[in-house]
Amino acid sequence: MSLAALAGQEGAGAGFHPVLPWLILALPLLGAAVNGLGAFLWRDDKRIPTIVGPAALLGSFAVVLVNFIGMSGAELHGAEVVRLWSWIVSGDLSIGVDLQFDQLSMLMCMIVTGVGSLIHIYSVGYMRDDPGYSRYFSYLNLFVFFMLVLVLGASFPLMFVGWEGVGLCSYLLIGFWYENREYANAGKKAFIMNRIGDAGFLVAMFLVFMAFGTLDFVPVLAAAEGTLAYGGALVTGITLLLFLGCTGKSAQIPLHTWLPDAMAGPTPVSALIHAATMVTAGVYLIARTSVLFALSPVSQGVVAAVGAGTALFAASIAIRQYDIKKVLAYSTISQLGYMFLAVGVGAFTAGVFHLMTHAFFKALLFLGAGAVIHAVHHAWAHGDDHGDGHGDVHHGDPNDMRNHGGLRKFMPRTFVFMWVATLAIAGVPPLAGFFSKDEIIWYSGAYGYPILWGVALATALLTAVYMARLMVMTFHGGNRTFGHRGAAEAGRRLHEVPAVMWAPLAVLAVLSVVGGWANIPEALPLLPTVEWLHHWLEPVFAPAIAVKEAHGFSPEYRSPVGGGEALWAGISAAIAIAAVVGTVRALSPKPVPTEAEAVAPTGFARVLHDKWYVDELYDRAIVRPSLALWRACWRIVDAGIIDGAVNGAGRAARLLGWAGGQLQTGRVTTYLVAFMLGALLVLGVLS
C-alpha cells in the first residue's frame, strides 16, 4: 500500500509516470521461463510452479494496481508511451518496443492480471494431479505475458506480436492434453481459424503504414481524421480488415467455430483465455482504434450487425447443448457479439464495460463449471481407486450436464457462486451483467439501429434461458452422476472442491455483483459512481465520439419504440427475471435422461444441437474442396511437375554426362583434334 501511495503522490504532482512499467511484462515472462525450465528439470516437483506461477501474476497485478491508482490520481494528457528499446528501424519505418499507458490499457491490464491471478490460484487446485503441471503454468504465464504485450503495445506491430503470442499460447493450451488426438486437432483448428483473421490484421497494418507512414497508435489516431476521408474506401478497407482479425480472435461469425472446440483445453484455460481475456482482444482492438472505426460508417454497421447476429446465433445454439463447457463457450461467443454490437454502434465505453463485467462473471462460470467437472471426475476416478463398487459402469463425459444434476447438495458454495454468475450474465439487477448489457441494448437502440436493438433484446432473453437451463441441469433435480438411482453412491463420492479453488470463485462472485456498479447509468442514479467508467475512458474515446458527432451520429436517448432508458432497463430486467424464473419452473420438474439414455433430438432442436451445421458447411464448402485441391496439387504439381523437374534435371545431368563421356574416347587423335580446334579458337580471337 505504501508503494501505491507513493505512486499516487508522484502522479498527483506532474502528470502520470508509469512505475516500473517493464516489470508488468517481465514477471509473467520470468514465471513462464522458470516453469518452462521446471517442466524439464523438476517435472514431479509441484512446489515451485505452485509458488512461481501465481506469484508472477500477483506481482504483475500489484505493479498494475500501483500504476492504476497512480493514473487515477493524476492529470493525464493523452497516452503515456514508455519506450523500452528500439525494435525495427528501417528506412521510414521505426518501431520501438513501446508500452502505451492510458486509461483503456490500464483497465485491460487490471482485468488481465486480476482475473488472471485468480485463475492461476484456482489452477493450483484444478491441475494438482496433472503430470504436466509445470508446463501448464509455463504456458499460462506466457499467455499472460503476451496478453499484456497485446494490451500495452503502443503500435500495431507490437500489438500484433501479443496478438500472435496469445494465439500461440491458446494453441498450446487447447492442445495441452495432446495425447488425445481430438484435443490436438482442436488446437490446430483454433490456430488455423485465427490465421485467417490475422491475415486481415496484417494487410490492415500495411494499409495503415501506407496511409500514415507510421504504425504507432498515438500518431495514427491523431492524424486519422485529417488523413483519411470520412467513409472513404481506404479507411473502410483498413477497418474491415482489422475487423476480420477481430472475428478470428474473438470468434465471431464466420470464424467462430474454433471457440467451442477450444473447450478441449483445461477449464481454467477456457476461463482465462477463451472467456475473460484473449477472445476480448478483438473488442480491445476496435476500442483502441476507435477513431478509425468512427470514420467508416460502413465498417461500424458491419461490426454491429455481425456482433448482433453472432450474439443471437450463438445464444440459440447454447440452448440445446449438453456439454456444460460448450454452453459456456457459445455463451461467450454470444456475449462477445454483444461487445461488438456495442463498439459497432459507437458505444465504445459500453463495449469495454461489458468486456470487464463479462470477464468477471464468465470467468466465474467457467471456474464453477471446472469445479463441477473436477468434482464429477474425482467422484468417478476415486470410485475406481477404492475398488468398492462398479464405478467404471458410470464412466462418461464429466462435462456432460446429463451426468450432473442435483449438485447443490454436494457443492453448496459452487452452487451459490454459479447462481450469482448466472443472474449476472442473465442481466438481473443489480448484478454486473445487468448494467453492462443493458447499456449495450440501450445504445444500440439510441444510436438508431432498431433491428439490432430487437436482436439484442431477444438475445438477452435467450441468455437468461440457456443459463437457467444450465443451472437447473447441473445443480437442481436429482443426481445422475451414478445413474438415476445412484444417490447413495453420489453422496459418498461427490464433494465440494478445496478452498484453493472456491476462494477465487468467491472473489469473482463479489466482482460479478459489484462490477456493474462502476458505470451506473445516469437514468438510474442508485450509487454515487454514476458513469464512472464512462468518465475514466472518456479521454480515450473522445476523439472517436467527436468524429461521430461531427457526422451526425449521436444517441437520441430514446428507444426505437419510445420510452426512456430507465423504463427499458426495467423492461429488460423484467424479461431476464421472467426468463430465469420461467425456465427454472419449466425445467425443474422434467426428468433429464442421463447421457447413456439420451435420445437424439429432432426437428429444430436438432439444428440447434448440431450448431446450425456450420462446421459441416465449412467442411463441405471449404475443407474438403481445399483438401481435394491440395491433393490434386500434390499429385499433379508436386509429384508430377516439381518431382518431374527434379528427376528430369537428374536425368538431364546424367544424359549430359553420358554425352560428355562419349567425347572421352581415350584416343589421342580425338584429343588432338579438340585441342587444336581450341587453339584455333584462341588464335582466332586474338587475331
Added chain:
Amino acid sequence: MIQDFLFQAFAASAILGAVIMVTRRNPVSAVIFLVGVFFATSGMFLMLDAHFIAAINVILYGGAIMVLFLFVLMLLNLGHADWRDLRGPVGGLIGGSISIAFLGVLTRLFVGGTDSRPVVEIAGSALREAAAEQGVVGVVARPLFTEYTIVLEVTGVLLLVSIVGTILLARRERT
C-alpha cells in the same frame, strides 16, 4: 644480296623438307628429312643473327633429339614403311582443313595483328653490335645468368625430373 638469297633458299628447303618428311611412309626417312628441316631452320637462325640458337638447334635438335628418335626406331624395329600409317580421306579432310585454318590464322596474326606500337628495327645493327661486343654466346648467356637465373635453375630441375621419369618409364618391369 647473297645473304638474302641464301636465306630464301634455306626457307624454301625448310618448307620442302617438312612436306617431304610428313609424306614419308618410312619413319627413318622422315627422321632424315626432319633433320634436314632443322638444318635449314638453323641456317635461317643464323641469317637472323641468332648464332647461338642456330648452333644449339643443330646440336640439340638435329643431333641429340633426332638421334634419339632414330635410336628408338631402330630399337623397336620400326624402320620400315607401313601403309596403315596414313589416315584415310576423312582424316585427311579434317587434318587438312585444321591445318589450313592454322595457316590462315597465323598469317593473319603475323601480318595484320602484330604489335601496333612504333617499332625500332634493332635487329641487324643492335644485335650484331651486341654480339661483337659480348660474343655470340654472351648475348644470350648474360641475361640467362643474370635476369633469368631462377628460370634457368628451374629448367635444370625440370630436366632432372624428366631424366628420372624417363628411366622410370622405360625400365623393364620386373615381374
Added chain:
Amino acid sequence: MSEAGMAGALGLNGLIALFVSAILFSIGVIGVLLRRNAIIVFMCVELMLNAANLSLVAFSRMHGIEGQIFVFFVMAVAAAEAAVGLAIIIAIFRHYEVVDLDRFRLLKW
C-alpha cells in the same frame, strides 16, 4: 601495321621467316592429325616447336634478345619432353607391340 611497316621493322627476311614459321607449323599440324605412327606424330610435334622457335627468333629482331632466351627454354623443355615421350612410346610398345595411335584407348579413366 602495314605490310611495308612490318617489312621495314623486321626486314624482308624477318617477314619471310614468319611466313615460313606459319607454314612449317601448319605442316606439323597436318602431320600430327594425318599420321598414325606415334613416333612420326611426335616428330611433327617437334617440327611445330621448331616453327614456333623460328617465329620467336624473327620477333627477337624486333623486340630484343629475350626472344632468343625464350627459344633456349623451349629447346630445354622440348628435350625433356622428347625424352619422356619416347620413354612412354617404348613402354607402350613393350606392352602392345604396336605404336599405332588408333589402337590405344588408354587416355580415359
